[in-house]
Amino acid sequence: MTEEDLDARAKRLDRAHVFHSWSAQAGLDLPVVAGGSGAVVWDHAGTRMLDFSSQLVNVNIGHQHPAVVDAIREQASALATIGPATANLRRGEAAARIVAKAPAGFSKVFFTNGGADANENAIRMARLHTGRETVLSTYRSYHGNTGAAIMATGDWRRMPNQFAHGHAHFFGPYLYRSEFWATTPEQESERALQHLRRVVQSEGPQTIAAILLETIPGTAGILLPPPGYLAGVRALADEYGIVLILDEVMAGFGRSGRWFAFEGYDVVPDLITFAKGVNSGYVPVGGVIISDEIAATFDERVFPGGLTYSGHPLAAASIIASIDAMDGEGIVENARRIGAEAIGPALHDLAARHPLIGEVRGEGVFWAMEFVADPATRAPLPAAGIAALKKEIVARGVVPFVADNRIHVVPPCVVTGDQVAEAVAAYDAAITAVEAS
Template identity: 75%
Template sequence: MNDPGPDVDDVAEARDVTDELARELDRAHVFHSWSAQAQTSSLVIASGRGCRVWDHAGVEYLDFSSQLVNVNIGHQHPAVVSAIREQAELLTTVAPATVNLARGEAAKRIVARAPEGFRRVFFTNGGADANENAIRLARLTTGRDKILSTYRSYHGNTGAAIVSTGDWRRVPNEFARGHVHFFGPYLYRSEFWARSAEEECERALQHLRRVIESEGPQTIAAVLLETVPGTAGVLVPPPGYLARVRELCDRHGILLILDEVMAGFGRTGRWFAFDGYEVRPDLITFAKGVNSGYVPAGGVIIDEPIAAGFDERVFPGGLTYSGHPLAMASIVATLDAMASEGVVEHARAIGETAIGPGLAELADRHELIGEVRGEGVFWAMELVADRETREPLPAAAMGELKAALLARGLLPFIQDNRIHVVPPCVVTADEVAEAMAIYDEVLSAVGGAS
């Protein structure tokens, strides 16, 4: 007799059991970040491909979060998976002090995308320690202590990085010294009573100018900015702002660190977000999109005059897994695939032709949407209870929206009163249309269409 194979119902039941086992193990043993441990998510993700993920039972979600806005090239890109596998068969790990071809190839590809004069990369395990080491480099180079950063920012969860962060996560973690915060531009909720992008830019610059003067320019090592603040709301800077921050820094011998951890490597439709703002930093931090998070990796791209300062002087920093071979192989494969497949150009085009227009249409239909902003595959819908007062939509309603989106098969990125629309750079026009239909249905259910 021919073997009929496993019963379909038995397979489905086994997959359901696997999902439940994953939840049981998670509840029993995993301590989650940024969470009250009794209230963590029960969403199981077993695998994925492109812009979709699914659990063991096969329940599928369209990933418009890119997990933590890092899966730029999409899930399970075959060239990247293959490169990791091949490197694992060759050499799985190596000490950072040694020379390794994969590390050199990764650094070569990264600096090829940076401005002229950047030739060196210090590799880290992620974005937080990239910012940590950029701050260290700035302090050692200038001999100064203070770091200026904005209140609306997130730079990571290590000592100096979390204190550079401006949002609520800084407050229980303020153990590092020498950090000063200021307000960056955000016209929709202007701190400066501005009515136009030009006014917001000018007044935000004046505010920063006065903070620098009041703190003492001779005490400030660096200004640290996300080129486009991400978690804080996809706050696209007004024209001229970043270039004039650069001028302020130059006037006082202050270094400029641009945090490209979330915004870099295709997210804005450019290799680096700052390529669109006529500004050249001194130090560039990166992670996330450089290899879509397939293996933890980040780093600092260092301007040559700063790097040269450590030719004979010891740099007092390092990580056991700096330039880990598996991470480096994944970077090489990711950047090569993004270049050969036109991923960055696609991200720009899909933002201009599908995501931007789709969100604008939603804003016309739904009073809940106070503002839409973004570029490339980096967008946010800011939701309000009242368009006139701009009162943020309450947390309970945002929770209802999140549950409704998940129930309809869309994995969202929800932050405060915003839905961040941040799919992988490889998202198709059909997938954008699918997501827009789900957003439309859910916004109608919660707030009604106008």
């Protein structure tokens, strides 16, 4: 069978038998991915694409990192699986690697299968620790597609799935489209914090178990928190005895140019959720890093949660290898440098030359270009315009991450300056083509 035949067979089998998430099924025409290396993927025919989506913003270490692949292979040979009610060396080593990157006062990790159930279990811990029920989260957020996690999510995906209880939402800061008539980052921070205070007071502080925030909202637009905002949320949570959960599922493990995004914002949460970049999704895994105070709640009290694959040895081996490789190869530092020296300047240059780009924002390898139909009114570019942009970018050999009226520029942390230049040239040409149409 030729490579072209393999691509055709992959598409045929996919259309015949695979039911895809977040999609109407009939019109799907998905790209075939057969292999990858670093920031590049290809199909069976060898057609190369720069992966500037990191798939779902999770392949932080890049595709097929040899140390991680070898660690999974070696662990599979030694012990492919074991239940969670055991002590396993790889699981313990993985947890130790993770807490070594966390702030002081965090000693325990509860492993899950991904980010959604990490948030699900963090919410459970907060409710049991406080004896309260309500969870506050922002409208512009995504926390996963399980019961409590999808209810904590603020975007449209919550609405067909509202079967959990005890959730309320508020507006987080977003200066470009301020809900608070703010004109400076400082104003946006102050007014967003006052809004949150009023929501806490109106919902009843004695009922609120947790405030759940993405440190940097990702799918919602890569919304960097303005100065003082996260520290202000921390102070508000302390004032009312509320647990602060920071969702680092997308922002963590190098994506922001730091091990955890919150390290840049003068805040330490009570619970940290993670997944994605901890092992770049080579094996499904996530978890909750638990402060010592909350962990102590369950010293003599049963924690009523668990998963068959919690701390799976293949996942644990991949975490160890990923963190060690990221340490040894300076991968987090590369993400920070490439964002400051290559991605940021290049995207700001595009914005200066293309009126379709309303705003550029980001850090590390975590950036967004927000597209507008009119720079004066900031009216979002309609869906047809974004679809045209995506088509033009793909035609130029780049896999984009598209969300609403934005293109998110989210390559692996191992991306090179030359690859950034290649992708930016593709964005430039694609925007020019759409502007001319």
